[in-house]
Amino acid sequence: MDACQERLGVHANGLVDHLxxxxxxxxxxxxxxxxxxxxxxxxxxxxxxxxxxxxxSASQVFPLEPGDIVITGTPSxxxxxxxxxxxxxxxxxxRIEIDRLGTIEYAIVAx
Numbered sequence: 001m002d003a004c005q006e007r008l009g010v011h012a013n014g015l016v017d018h019l020x021x022x023x024x025x026x027x028x029x030x031x032x033x034x035x036x037x038x039x040x041x042x043x044x045x046x047x048x049x050x051x052x053x054x055x056x057s058a059s060q061v062f063p064l065e066p067g068d069i070v071i072t073g074t075p076s077x078x079x080x081x082x083x084x085x086x087x088x089x090x091x092x093x094x095r096i097e098i099d100r101l102g103t104i105e106y107a108i109v110a111x
Contacts, residue, residue: 025051029099032077034092040077047072069104 025044028051032040044051049072058070079086088094088108095105 023100028101030075031097033095034088036093036095040075042075046075 026047028044030040030042030044031038047054054070054072055064058064064070079088090108090110092108093105094108095103097103
């Protein structure tokens with residue numbers, strides 16, 4: 001058991017192995033685009049709680065499977081912080097990319 005798995009204290013059905021194979025989860029660049037406009041550009045190193053701690057806490061409450069998404073909050077770049085404020089609208093396309101993990105894209109369908 002490596003240091004990351006030891007800290008988690010669980011294997012979370014392979015999730016820990018999945019993270020470890022992709023390198024240090026505290027060095028992942030995270031970017032969010034809305035309609036191809038870059039809105040957020042940050043890194044997991046800037047998170048308040050380490051990724052391993054978040055996964056460990058979540059896995060104590062519900063089972064985690066590879067591919068599950070754990071939403072933790074947001075860095076700067078949200079619409080309420082813009083001047084003027086800008087919020088997601090039906091038809092907007094949001095794309096989130098996390099280095100070494102992948103990309104998810106979805107269209108907003110309702111307010």
